Amino acid sequence: MKSCWIIYNGSLTSDKFVDQARLVAEAAERAGVQAMIIKNYEIVMDVQTPIKDAPDFIVFLDKDTLLARYLKQQGIPVFNDPKVIETCDNKAKQYIELAKHDVAMPKTIVAPKVYPNFSIEGHGYYERVLETLGLPLIIKEGHGSFGMKVYLIETKEAFDNKVNELRGVDYVFQEFIETSRGRDIRVNIVGDQIIAAMYRHSETDFRANITNGGVAEVVELTTAQETLALEAAKAVGAQFAGVDLLFGPDDQPLVCEVNGAAHIRNLLNVTGINVADAMIAYILEKLG
Numbered sequence: 318m319k320s321c322w323i324i325y326n327g328s329l330t331s332d333k334f335v336d337q338a339r340l341v342a343e344a345a346e347r348a349g350v351q352a353m354i355i356k357n358y359e360i361v362m363d364v365q366t367p368i369k370d371a372p373d374f375i376v377f378l379d380k381d382t383l384l385a386r387y388l389k390q391q392g393i394p395v396f397n398d399p400k401v402i403e404t405c406d407n408k409a410k411q412y413i414e415l416a417k418h419d420v421a422m423p424k425t426i427v428a429p430k431v432y433p434n435f436s437i438e439g440h441g442y443y444e445r446v447l448e449t450l451g452l453p454l455i456i457k458e459g460h461g462s463f464g465m466k467v468y469l470i471e472t473k474e475a476f477d478n479k480v481n482e483l484r485g486v487d488y489v490f491q492e493f494i495e496t497s498r499g500r501d502i503r504v505n506i507v508g509d510q511i512i513a514a515m516y517r518h519s520e521t522d523f524r525a526n527i528t529n530g531g532v533a534e535v536v537e538l539t540t541a542q543e544t545l546a547l548e549a550a551k552a553v554g555a556q557f558a559g560v561d562l563l564f565g566p567d568d569q570p571l572v573c574e575v576n577g578a579a580h581i582r583n584l585l586n587v588t589g590i591n592v593a594d595a596m597i598a599y600i601l602e603k604l605g
């Protein structure tokens with residue numbers, strides 16, 4: 318009998334993280350795999366000592382990228398691959414990768430690394446950003462989920478305040494896609510297959526995230542949306558991906574982001590499709 322570990326971040330105490338781990342563990346058990354749910358800090362990353370009782374594979378639902386890398390180095394197959402988790406975990410890195418593969422997305426500028434005790438105001442940099450993107454624009458921190466670190470910047474004053482506040486933080490500036498205000502599509506991909514998708518919309522916020530007040534419904538994807546979502550997952554090398562798509566002018570799709578550890582509970586509730594079964598089937602096929 319094969320065995321696996323499902324790793325999530327134990328310091329995120331909201332129920333949804335352990336719920337996500339349970340969904341995957343139950344799918345593994347259904348497929349005849351013995352599954353153990355493990356919190357990231359239950360493993361001691363003693364880098365010189367081999368791990369005891371290693372499982373046949375790991376489903377890594379966390380963004381503890383160092384732990385993912387450590388486990389892979391121990392010879393255990395980790396899904397997603399740690400490199401993908403690293404790329405997706407940092408939105409700036411991710412957009413550079415998407416652009417390299419010519420994936421359609423909003424115009425994006427990666428902010429320079431500026432140390433907190435220095436200001437680049439008055440050096441002409443911000444003026445160039447504003448000339449390129451105009452207002453309103455989006456500022457997105459490199460690390461953030463559930464819409465919590467995504468800001469709609471409508472005035473020069475809000476812009477100045479936010480860039481000052483974010484000194485020392487990785488972030489990007491992005492064109493605001495007005496035609497997508499408060500709405501997007503989440504597409505879940507396993508391997509090179511689309512497993513499920515939902516349309517999310519919010520009446521109260523420019524962000525469509527369900528955690529942020531959005532509501533979701535089943536959606537039939539257009540061919541353009543399907544093609545772009547698959548292209549985006551492939552561009553970052555993701556085997557499991559939750560791709561967010563925006564509605565550009567004339568409804569042409571644009572990639573908003575690729576999540577390397579996408580939550581699957583809402584998709585299950587909305588569509589009745591349990592992505593975890595597809596994830597486990599994919600891994601078992603890969604491992605042979």
Ligand SMILES: Nc1ncnc2c1ncn2[C@@H]1O[C@H](COP(=O)(O)OP(=O)(O)O)[C@@H](O)[C@H]1O
Nearest residue numbers: 423461462463464465467492493494524525574
């Ligand atoms: N460039 C943009 N134009 C319009 N809306 C956006 C843009 N970027 C993000 N959004 C909205 O904000 C939400 C959160 O952004 P996203 O990049 O997916 O970050 P998170 O990782 O927090 O989900 C998206 O689901 C979308 O509704």
Ligand SMILES: [Mg+2]
Nearest residue numbers: 463464561574
């Ligand atoms: Mg998102």
